[in-house]
Amino acid sequence: MKKVLVINSSARGLKSQSRKLTEVFTDHWTSIYGDTKMTHRELGNTDVPHITENWIAAAFKPQEARSEVEKRALETSDTYIAELRDADVIVIGSPMYNWSIPSSLKAYIDQILRVNETWKLNPNNIQNPYIGLLENKTLFLLLSRGAQGYEKGEYNEHMNYQSNYLKTVFNIIGISDIHVVTINGSAFDPEKFEKSIEIAHQTIKGVLERELV
Numbered sequence: 001m002k003k004v005l006v007i008n009s010s011a012r013g014l015k016s017q018s019r020k021l022t023e024v025f026t027d028h029w030t031s032i033y034g035d036t037k038m039t040h041r042e043l044g045n046t047d048v049p050h051i052t053e054n055w056i057a058a059a060f061k062p063q064e065a066r067s068e069v070e071k072r073a074l075e076t077s078d079t080y081i082a083e084l085r086d087a088d089v090i091v092i093g094s095p096m097y098n099w100s101i102p103s104s105l106k107a108y109i110d111q112i113l114r115v116n117e118t119w120k121l122n123p124n125n126i127q128n129p130y131i132g133l134l135e136n137k138t139l140f141l142l143l144s145r146g147a148q149g150y151e152k153g154e155y156n157e158h159m160n161y162q163s164n165y166l167k168t169v170f171n172i173i174g175i176s177d178i179h180v181v182t183i184n185g186s187a188f189d190p191e192k193f194e195k196s197i198e199i200a201h202q203t204i205k206g207v208l209e210r211e212l213v
């Protein structure tokens with residue numbers, strides 16, 4: 001039975017569209033697979049620690065050389081990485097904030113991008129020196145945005161530091177099976193926005209039925 005890790009990063013609660021997407025995902029997953037081990041990692045309304053000087057010193061030296069203080073500096077990172085390793089399917093709900101991702105999700109990414117834990121360096125390939133260390137995982141990026149036109153070839157493509165960034169980062173740690181589902185336009189046309197929600201919900205259900213069964 002596949003294990004699922006659900007990560008939410010909106011600062012909003014009940015009004016959040018990206019949380020609604022992760023809920024549609026988990027509800028539909030459960031209706032297909034029944035009881036599943038699901039781990040929930042909340043980022044949006046909790047404090048995600050930023051990396052520190054001790055964190056950096058610790059991460060870039062072998063485990064046995066770390067002081068007690070340095071080991072403690074990596075504890076959150078260790079927990080987050082253990083959750084990622086344990087999961088077969090990772091679901092991230094994320095708003096677009098200022099054309100990018102919430103700072104809580106960025107702080108999380110800084111915690112999980114760990115040399116020799118989630119990626120390692122191949123010094124022989126200067127153009128693509130990153131080797132991902134996580135294997136056999138599927139990622140769902142369930143994203144919400146106030147505006148629209150962020151997809152390839154569209155008028156706001158150059159301002160999309162959300163899905164492009166997330167795909168790049170997760171590729172680096174070895175996750176390339178990535179599904180992106182977006183809701184667009186909450187700030188503009190209410191009719192289009194409703195349609196966008198409906199399409200996103202159907203897309204999530206469709207992908208689950210087609211690809212994961």
Ligand SMILES: Cc1cc2nc3c(=O)[nH]c(=O)nc-3n(C[C@H](O)[C@H](O)[C@H](O)COP(=O)(O)O)c2cc1C
Nearest residue numbers: 010012016017018095096097098099144145146147
């Ligand atoms: C602080 C903040 C910054 C935002 N920045 C952008 C932005 O740069 N581009 C955009 O299209 N929408 C932006 N929005 C709109 C949100 O992406 C949109 O409301 C989204 O649905 C929020 O996610 P949520 O519903 O899960 O909370 C922003 C909203 C907030 C609160």
